[in-house]
Amino acid sequence: MSYKPDEATLISYLYGELDAKESEKVIQYFQQYPEALKQFHEMANTLNVMRTVEDKEVIAPTIFVGQDTGSPFWQSSYFKMSMSIAASFLLIIAAGKLSGLEVSYSSGELRISFGNKQAIQREIIQPTNLLTQNQVQEMIDASLTTNNSVIAANWTETQKKLDKSIKNSLAVNSQKIDDLMKNTSHASEEQVRGFVSSLQADNLRLMKDYMQLSSKEQKQYVETLLVDFSSYLKEQRNQDLQLFQTRMTSIEKNTVQFKQETEQILASIISSGSKSKNTY
């Protein structure tokens, strides 16, 4: 059984306000669920207990209600409220006027001020002598001319210094070379011979080393060359043999084919000859 009475149904049943059909359903539900019936009885008992609260005796006081003659509109709450709001605004305006309140907003600046507006002295620097465009151009030209002349003077001076420095340097170097030549000329014959012999010995040793190294390398190179040549010959021979074999195979194939064709031709000729003979 899926029926379960809701709170409203149970209360209606408690006060006997449920119709017979619904009451029967509730009774059947209680028969199936004794726990629900117990709860229902507890609720009814609660009601019985609460019913012991008695009424208080009270004597109705005499209520006097004056004649409602209709109060004038200025005594109505709406009028009073609107008048009070208007009076508040008036008061604020008057206070603002007396205190010299000024509220202004311009270019993102909110200004609230009291009293007379005081002029703010701002120092503005006025240009005294204004230059014309031609004057400025002349000034620029003059400045450029001066600058160019200064640069040219500096350049000439630097050039002169540079020439002088080169001349000095050349003079010093030639002097050193002359000194060196003088020293050389003053060297003895023995010293020269010793120097030359030492040069010859060095050259000889170098040549020997070179030749020795060169012969070794040449030998290695020739060996390598021979080995490479022999392998080349071997490879070439193999390739030639393969080529020859391929040619021979080709010739053989051609010969066989030629032979077959010849046989076919002969066979066709023979067969055609026999056919003509039979017709005659």
Next chain:
Amino acid sequence: MQTDALVGRAREGDKNAQGRLVKLWYKRIYNFNYKFFFDHDLAMEVSQKTFIAMHKNIGGLQEVSRFKSWLYTISVNFCREELRKKKSNKSLSLNDLRPGEGEDSYRWEESGNRGENPDRQLRHTELSDLLQSCLMELSDEQREVVIMKEYEGLKFREIAEALNISENTVKSRMYYGLDGLKRILERRNITKETIGYEL
């Protein structure tokens, strides 16, 4: 039936009928307010406001049969207003400062029919107050519905009209209100047997 006739006359401006309606319904409205606030002074204040509002607006009542739920609507609205004020402005009754005991208590003064059996009457009043304090533990919405149904005897339809909600919502609030009261009574160990012993 008597109410309907009086409402009909009161709508036409009959002051006498309005006065009689006040006498007829004052106790009910006062008790509703008292159970809602558990405070005599607040209940008196809200009751008077309710009947003043009734006097001013009864001319605009469309259906005579809806007078009962209309009156409770006014009362509930004033109750909610007072509750909001009370939450923002905490105040305490002088009676609560010095409640006293026995014949010195203000509850003794308030209890009626003292000549009959004063001791029994006092115990009854104390029990009522105890149960009333249990009622105060419910949420405002549940308390409104429980009082209207259980103590004022309004039909679910009338409660729904007074509170401007659906009947099912009323029943649902009633169910959870009773469930809450059951738990509160269990917690305070108040049963039918203990009440019988007290009385």
